[in-house]
Amino acid sequence: MKLNWFSPLPPARTDIGHYTARILPALSREADVTLWTDQAEWDAELERYATVRQYQPDRLPWPELNRADVSFYNIGNNAEFHLAIWQVSSLQPGIVVLHDFCLQEFFAYVYRWLKGDRDGYINQMGSLYGEMGRIDADLWWNDQLSMAHLIERYPLTPLALADALGVVVHTEHALTFVKRKGYPVAFAPLPFAATTQVDRGSQAQHEPPYRLIVFGYIHRNRRLESLLDALAGMPEKRLFRLDIYGQLSDEERVRAQIAALGLADAVSIHGFVPEPELDAALGSADLAVNLRFPSMGEASGSQLRIWNHALPSLVTRVGAYASLPEETVAFVRPEHEVADIQTHLRAFLRDPIGYARIGERGRRRLEQQHAPDVYVRAVIDFAAHAQCLRLGMLADDMVERVADQLGSWVSPAPPSEMFRRLAEGIALLTST
Amino acid sequence: MRIVIATVQSLFVRGGAEIHAHGLRDALRAEGHAVEIMAIPFKWYPPERIVDQMLACRLFDLTESDGVQVDLVIGLKFPAYFVSHPNKVLWILHQHRPAYDLWNQPLGDLHHHPNGLQIRDTVRQADRQLMPEAKAIFANSMNVARRLKCYCNIESAPLYHPPQDAARFYCADADDYFFFPSRLSPNKRQHLVLEALAQTSGVRVCFASSANYSAYARDLLTTVHDLGLDDRALFLGDISEEEKRAWFAHARAVLYPPIDEDYGYVTLESMLSAKPVITCTDSGGPLEFVRDKETGLVAEPSSDALAAAMSELWGNPAAAEAMGKAGREYYDSLDISWPSAVARLLA
Numbered sequence: 001m002k003l004n005w006f007s008p009l010p011p012a013r014t015d016i017g018h019y020t021a022r023i024l025p026a027l028s029r030e031a032d033v034t035l036w037t038d039q040a041e042w043d044a045e046l047e048r049y050a051t052v053r054q055y056q057p058d059r060l061p062w063p064e065l066n067r068a069d070v071s072f073y074n075i076g077n078n079a080e081f082h083l084a085i086w087q088v089s090s091l092q093p094g095i096v097v098l099h100d101f102c103l104q105e106f107f108a109y110v111y112r113w114l115k116g117d118r119d120g121y122i123n124q125m126g127s128l129y130g131e132m133g134r135i136d137a138d139l140w141w142n143d144q145l146s147m148a149h150l151i152e153r154y155p156l157t158p159l160a161l162a163d164a165l166g167v168v169v170h171t172e173h174a175l176t177f178v179k180r181k182g183y184p185v186a187f188a189p190l191p192f193a194a195t196t197q198v199d200r201g202s203q204a205q206h207e208p209p210y211r212l213i214v215f216g217y218i219h220r221n222r223r224l225e226s227l228l229d230a231l232a233g234m235p236e237k238r239l240f241r242l243d244i245y246g247q248l249s250d251e252e253r254v255r256a257q258i259a260a261l262g263l264a265d266a267v268s269i270h271g272f273v274p275e276p277e278l279d280a281a282l283g284s285a286d287l288a289v290n291l292r293f294p295s296m297g298e299a300s301g302s303q304l305r306i307w308n309h310a311l312p313s314l315v316t317r318v319g320a321y322a323s324l325p326e327e328t329v330a331f332v333r334p335e336h337e338v339a340d341i342q343t344h345l346r347a348f349l350r351d352p353i354g355y356a357r358i359g360e361r362g363r364r365r366l367e368q369q370h371a372p373d374v375y376v377r378a379v380i381d382f383a384a385h386a387q388c389l390r391l392g393m394l395a396d397d398m399v400e401r402v403a404d405q406l407g408s409w410v411s412p413a414p415p416s417e418m419f420r421r422l423a424e425g426i427a428l429l430t431s432t
Numbered sequence: 433m434r435i436v437i438a439t440v441q442s443l444f445v446r447g448g449a450e451i452h453a454h455g456l457r458d459a460l461r462a463e464g465h466a467v468e469i470m471a472i473p474f475k476w477y478p479p480e481r482i483v484d485q486m487l488a489c490r491l492f493d494l495t496e497s498d499g500v501q502v503d504l505v506i507g508l509k510f511p512a513y514f515v516s517h518p519n520k521v522l523w524i525l526h527q528h529r530p531a532y533d534l535w536n537q538p539l540g541d542l543h544h545h546p547n548g549l550q551i552r553d554t555v556r557q558a559d560r561q562l563m564p565e566a567k568a569i570f571a572n573s574m575n576v577a578r579r580l581k582c583y584c585n586i587e588s589a590p591l592y593h594p595p596q597d598a599a600r601f602y603c604a605d606a607d608d609y610f611f612f613p614s615r616l617s618p619n620k621r622q623h624l625v626l627e628a629l630a631q632t633s634g635v636r637v638c639f640a641s642s643a644n645y646s647a648y649a650r651d652l653l654t655t656v657h658d659l660g661l662d663d664r665a666l667f668l669g670d671i672s673e674e675e676k677r678a679w680f681a682h683a684r685a686v687l688y689p690p691i692d693e694d695y696g697y698v699t700l701e702s703m704l705s706a707k708p709v710i711t712c713t714d715s716g717g718p719l720e721f722v723r724d725k726e727t728g729l730v731a732e733p734s735s736d737a738l739a740a741a742m743s744e745l746w747g748n749p750a751a752a753e754a755m756g757k758a759g760r761e762y763y764d765s766l767d768i769s770w771p772s773a774v775a776r777l778l779a
Binding site: 060062063065066067091092093387390391393394397398401402421422425426428429430431 | 480483484486487490491535536543544545546547548549550551553554557558561562
């Protein structure tokens with residue numbers, strides 16, 4: 001089988017790039033893979049397993065793309081990494097790998113800043129979410145409503161699936177939604193190859209100050225503000241150090257808050273570091289803080305990375321995180337963030353080994369459910385049905401076009417015999 | 433019987449498919465049958481139009497017309513052969529080749545489109561599902577039958593038929609030229625012949641027929657000039673059937689090196705004219721009739737090899753004449769006739 005795989009690639013600063021790198025060895029054993037990217041550079045290591053080809057959405061090499069049996073489009077919420085991919089996916093149906101369930105920010109960007117299409121955006125919101133969606137879309141367009149409000153209520157997921165042959169999802173929530181919409185769907189937990197073994201239970205040598213870690217692409221929904229408030233409000237704050245790795249969407253604001261809260265000695269901002277350095281930081285941390293609110297509906301690659309280090313973690317009880325087993329994470333309620341964070345930090349001080357056990361259980365879950373080979377098998381099995389999926393989509397297209405034609409000159413409604421013959425004809429041409 | 437021949441046409445174009453359909457109609461009428469040709473205009477671009485026309489053909493009702501039953505439908509070309517009828521025979525000239533052997537090949541077009549894969553799969557699926565409805569499946573040649581088996585796992589019997597006005601071809605004394613009668617088109621490879629011609633001495637080639645692709649024709653003329661072949665490559669343009677037969681009759685040999693031709697009337701016309709054929713190892717249909725060094729020469733598809741073959745026959749008129757006669761005898765031994773074809777179709 002030959003696959004086209006559209007994805008951000010390392011060193012792009014997105015975990016979806018790392019996800020592709022993680023599954024590529026297993027994927028390349030099952031299929032002949034071509035990685036397609038609009039990036040100017042990529043990790044050369046990827047070329048051990050696949051051909052890497054650059055593309056521009058307005059000049060696609062269709063003969064080369066058509067050599068594959070099916071194309072996979074990795075879609076996420078960040079337009080910086082996924083805009084070109086989405087543009088290709090709307091031209092040639094393929095299998096969408098849905099990394100984020102909520103794509104409001106993505107499509108808001110497309111409509112407002114890329115296309116400047118206010119009416120288009122409002123009409124889509126109205127079409128999917130009714131009058132309330134239309135009203136809120138208009139308010140947001142006029143800067144009278146926040147994006148956070150829209151993200152919570154209007155995910156706009158269907159816009160990424162309109163041309164999909166099928167969808168791969170990583171969360172139960174996304175699975176339920178996609179199934180309800182009638183798309184062919186495959187569910188597989190996000191893959192991560194468990195690596196280093198860590199026995200945190202025996203690491204009693206970790207003593208205060210205990211190291212907290214936050215990492216990744218740190219937008220406001222990562223709740224760093226609440227974590228800093230929680231720390232600042234605790235007399236025990238001297239017993240913790242917070243390391244922040246990755247890209248802060250508003251570093252100036254974060255630094256100002258740190259200064260205002262008197263946390264300069266307790267918090268270090270490291271920025272983006274090489275992967276080995278981040279792994280070392282995770283390896284020596286005591287507690288990860290992996291909050292999300294609002295959630296984009298994503299399955300967190302960060303969470304898997306945390307579990308790989310058997311690191312205990314605080315997560316928000318929302319979205320896909322809410323369905324994680326209680327014994328593998330420590331939950332924070334979105335409406336009681338600061339209080340719950342403080343409760344957990346105090347509990348950690350009383351029983352660090354107990355929290356270490358949480359991390360170990362997370363690690364076991366990672367090993368059992370997130371092996372890349374298992375994920376790849378699910379993806380390949382789904383891809384094998386691509387031809388059937390393509391014919392099914394064609395049947396839908398034909399029905400629409402025939403209905404259009406009939407609607408334009410047949411009134412009242414055509415007789416059922418006509419529909420029967422049309423349906424038979426379409427089915428005969430497209431059934432497998 | 434009342435028989436409908438279901439085929440397609442490119443409007444304002446008359447080629448081998450039209451000759452085939454009309455020859456079949458006339459042959460069936462000669463045996464007393466009432467015959468009509470249903471020629472559906474076929475537009476294959478943009479690709480989604482292909483599926484529309486497949487569906488349209490499928491929806492035709494040919495069971496009867498004006499109260500009169502249609503006894504037999506003979507389907508010749510895609511997608512007309514999808515028409516539904518309880519008594520249908522297929523005589524496949526060729527499938528929709530851009531979805532098969534021309535997929536992702538330079539001469540194909542479907543793979544240049546974003547929906548190319550989807551249309552390709554639909555064409556293949558429809559062929560596999562619907563062809564077996566026929567009571568019998570014949571193919572224009574062993575080459576077409578081979579493709580049908582290879583891509584669709586469908587068995588078919590090769591069934592040859594004579595070219596138009598077969599009885600009127602004749603042989604005359606050879607003049608100093610090779611004859612290449614064919615549409616000026618990349619798949620016929622006139623450019624390859626010119627490149628080979630430039631490597632020969634004294635050989636002259638006369639090309640007949642108009643251009644399918646005007647850009648290709650312009651390129652050929654430029655090549656003639658660039659290679660200094662102005663006095664050895666003659667382009668005749670469109671000629672009448674009578675003129676064509678005369679050019680065949682007086683040729684020293686016939687050049688016909690297309691890429692993977694389905695059948696190839698030119699080969700049969702050459703044999704009827706008792707002229708040897710120079711063709712190539714990848715030319716498809718012609719190879720079912722040209723026996724290397726017996727009725728013609730089969731060369732590798734390179735200018736060097738073709739030039740060597742051209743030089744060989746040019747330099748040995750006696751051998752060329754002998755091969756031509758052998759070709760005629762071989763043709764006669766094959767019993768390629770309309771009565772034979774009709775008998776097999778109606779059996």
